[in-house]
Amino acid sequence: MEKENNLDENEILLEVKNLKTSFFTYEGEVKALEDVSFVVNKGETLGLVGETGSGKSVTALSIMKLIPDPPGKILSGEINFNGENLIKKTEKEMQDIRGNQISMIFQDPMNSLNPVFDVGTQIKQVIKKHQRKSSRMAKKIALEMFKKVGLPDPEHIMGKYPHELSGGMQQRVMIATALSCHPQLLIADEPTTALDVTIQAQILKLIKNLRDEMSSSMLLITHDLGVVARVCDRVAVMYAGNIVEYAPVKKLFKNPSHPYTEGLLKAIPRRESRGEKLKIIKGKVPNLITPPSGCRFHPRCEYKMDVCSSTIPPRKYIDENHYVKCHLQF
Amino acid sequence: MKVFLLKRLFYTVLMLIGISIITFTLSHVVPGDPVLTMLGGRGTDEQIEKMREDLGLNKPIHEQYFIYMKGLINFDLGESIRTKRDVTADLKNFFPATFELSTFAIILSIILGIPLGILSAVKKDSWLDQGARIFSLLGVSMPVFWLGLLLMALFYNHLHFLPSSGRIAMFIMPPRDITGLYLVDSLITGNFDAFWSSLQHIILPAFCLGYLSTAQIARMMRSSMLEVMNQDYIRSSYSFGLSEKLIIFKLAFKNAFIPTLTIIGLSYGSLLSGAVLTETIFSWPGIGRYVVESMLFLDFPAVMGVTLLIALVYSLANLFVDLLYGFFDPRIKYDEIN
Numbered sequence: 014m015e016k017e018n019n020l021d022e023n024e025i026l027l028e029v030k031n032l033k034t035s036f037f038t039y040e041g042e043v044k045a046l047e048d049v050s051f052v053v054n055k056g057e058t059l060g061l062v063g064e065t066g067s068g069k070s071v072t073a074l075s076i077m078k079l080i081p082d083p084p085g086k087i088l089s090g091e092i093n094f095n096g097e098n099l100i101k102k103t104e105k106e107m108q109d110i111r112g113n114q115i116s117m118i119f120q121d122p123m124n125s126l127n128p129v130f131d132v133g134t135q136i137k138q139v140i141k142k143h144q145r146k147s148s149r150m151a152k153k154i155a156l157e158m159f160k161k162v163g164l165p166d167p168e169h170i171m172g173k174y175p176h177e178l179s180g181g182m183q184q185r186v187m188i189a190t191a192l193s194c195h196p197q198l199l200i201a202d203e204p205t206t207a208l209d210v211t212i213q214a215q216i217l218k219l220i221k222n223l224r225d226e227m228s229s230s231m232l233l234i235t236h237d238l239g240v241v242a243r244v245c246d247r248v249a250v251m252y253a254g255n256i257v258e259y260a261p262v263k264k265l266f267k268n269p270s271h272p273y274t275e276g277l278l279k280a281i282p283r284r285e286s287r288g289e290k291l292k293i294i295k296g297k298v299p300n301l302i303t304p305p306s307g308c309r310f311h312p313r314c315e316y317k318m319d320v321c322s323s324t325i326p327p328r329k330y331i332d333e334n335h336y337v338k339c340h341l342q343f
Numbered sequence: 344m345k346v347f348l349l350k351r352l353f354y355t356v357l358m359l360i361g362i363s364i365i366t367f368t369l370s371h372v373v374p375g376d377p378v379l380t381m382l383g384g385r386g387t388d389e390q391i392e393k394m395r396e397d398l399g400l401n402k403p404i405h406e407q408y409f410i411y412m413k414g415l416i417n418f419d420l421g422e423s424i425r426t427k428r429d430v431t432a433d434l435k436n437f438f439p440a441t442f443e444l445s446t447f448a449i450i451l452s453i454i455l456g457i458p459l460g461i462l463s464a465v466k467k468d469s470w471l472d473q474g475a476r477i478f479s480l481l482g483v484s485m486p487v488f489w490l491g492l493l494l495m496a497l498f499y500n501h502l503h504f505l506p507s508s509g510r511i512a513m514f515i516m517p518p519r520d521i522t523g524l525y526l527v528d529s530l531i532t533g534n535f536d537a538f539w540s541s542l543q544h545i546i547l548p549a550f551c552l553g554y555l556s557t558a559q560i561a562r563m564m565r566s567s568m569l570e571v572m573n574q575d576y577i578r579s580s581y582s583f584g585l586s587e588k589l590i591i592f593k594l595a596f597k598n599a600f601i602p603t604l605t606i607i608g609l610s611y612g613s614l615l616s617g618a619v620l621t622e623t624i625f626s627w628p629g630i631g632r633y634v635v636e637s638m639l640f641l642d643f644p645a646v647m648g649v650t651l652l653i654a655l656v657y658s659l660a661n662l663f664v665d666l667l668y669g670f671f672d673p674r675i676k677y678d679e680i681n
Contacts, residue, residue, distance in 0.1 A: 104587075108585070108586060112584035116582070117579070117582040124574065124576060125579040127576040127577075129673060129674075130597070142585055176673075187579070190583060
């Protein structure tokens with residue numbers, strides 16, 4: 014059996030199976046997730062890439078069961094975490110899992126911290142909730158976490174309000190809070206998008222180091238394939254509510270099997286193609302109230318065939334770690 | 344903070360001067376002659392002239408104004424033409440009743456309005472929310488005099504549950520005058536009979552007076568709560584597994600309360616001046632009834648005195664609200680305003 018990057022099939026942490034999530038709006042049903050399946054093994058990092066509106070964040074929020082209801086609803090599928098289906102869990106049970114076993118960092122640190130409480134209070138209340146510690150112990154843990162994420166003078170920062178910190182520091186506080194209870198899975202939803210470029214690299218490195226130190230798994234949502242190459246073990250490429258290709262990172266870069274993945278890789282600016290026009294994928298992300306029939310990518314696909322507009326392509330396993338949803342593979 | 348306070352107090356004084364000029368001018372250009380009203384239209388020309396001189400009404404208006412302001416510095420608001428007493432003494436007599444009524448009313452509206460607003464935001468579109476919205480809509484659209492009569496008909500006439508008029512039962516001695524507020528004074532002196540009786544008396548008029556502001560507070564609280572619940576930081580609180588109770592009543596509430604605070608400050612001002620109708624219906628011996636009677640009598644010193652006092656209390660209440668902002672919102676720093 015071929016094994017790459019220590020992908021051990023026996024140690025599945027999170028298994029998402031045929032997840033389907035919709036939003037019921039006045040204009041109609043937005044079919045945000047059509048059929049999403051993937052696996053995150055223990056200690057592994059999965060990158061979730063795709064354009065804006067492809068359903069990356071909806072996937073993350075579905076796993077946390079934080080889809081705003083109404084209008085959103087998880088219609089079917091399974092989310093098995095440590096073998097237990099989260100969809101069947103009550104809100105109360107989810108509260109013990111969120112922030113404790115699964116944590117999430119969001120895109121915009123500026124708005125992710127409550128503006129009227131100091132950051133010390135905010136991290137302490139999470140520690141108190143999950144670890145049932147006294148205020149003094151919670152403070153000690155909070156200080157340790159602040160030190161770990163590289164905040165200078167943690168004692169001083171504890172009393173600061175979010176608006177008194179820079180974007181990078183705010184994100185460090187978020188990371189410290191998210192990791193304060195040593196979650197088994199960290200979901201990072203474009204954690205560096207709102208930061209400036211120099212800070213981006215630092216934060217990414219920090220997340221990577223902490224993940225290794227705590228040996229947690231990670232679901233990293235990004236639209237930056239460069240980040241995927243540096244941090245992830247596997248990639249899931251999303252398009253219009255589907256995972257169109259799912260593969261170990263090296264395989265995906267070497268041998269993209271879906272036309273959309275191919276297009277994304279071609280669109281990366283390279284040193285060799287200096288001066289040339291950047292390659293793009295023509296067209297735009299479809300409206301998900303009335304998505305294209307068959308394969309949702311077919312209106313933009315260079316290799317379109319007749320079958321593409323009539324039949325939804327099933328998953329085709331190229332090998333056990335790599336699948337594609339494309340009629341070209343049959 | 345100190346700089347801010349001093350500055351604000353200075354502005355308050357400026358504002359009061361402005362208000363005094365406006366009311367003074369207005370009261371002297373309106374048609375109608377207080378002297379004629381006083382003499383009932385039967386005085387001779389000499390009597391009229393003599394009375395004008397006594398009251399200083401024959402002098403040019405700016406001179407009259409300066410005389411008035413000179414008195415004001417010594418807290419002398421002149422003599423009421425109608426009651427023939429010092430206006431200051433009259434205010435001291437009537438104002439505590441109004442102050443007690445409107446303060447009680449605002450506290451009542453806060454206690455009712457805030458939970459109502461939060462609940463209807465959290466249970467958006469449920470029957471509870473619909474009920475609260477109907478309650479609020481009635482509050483902002485129902486005329487006070489009608490509401491007052493309805494309340495009286497129900498609680499006094501049919502249920503014999505609450506008294507309909509006055510501040511305290513006829514057969515109970517009012518508490519010793521310390522602050523002038525019956526509820527406070529009776530508590531201080533340990534006179535529980537008086538406390539109970541004044542509490543019974545204040546509930547109906549306070550509810551009648553405060554219904555509008557209850558409704559406004561509930562509506563504001565609902566909409567700002569809905570807005571805050573949609574913020575990213577509330578989503579991240581959920582993502583950390585914090586309980587819904589903590590998120591709603593602490594984390595979201597502190598954010599959503601800030602705009603509501605503004606409404607409370609403004610409401611308090613309108614309660615003070617809006618007490619006129621309520622006081623008339625419930626025979627509440629407050630400043631509202633005093634000022635209505637004074638106006639009908641063209642009693643300018645009394646009207647001026649009441650106007651200035653209400654303006655003063657109103658601006659102090661809003662200063663207090665502004666200071667509270669600093670407590671609820673750490674992004675507001677008063678010393679940086681310089």
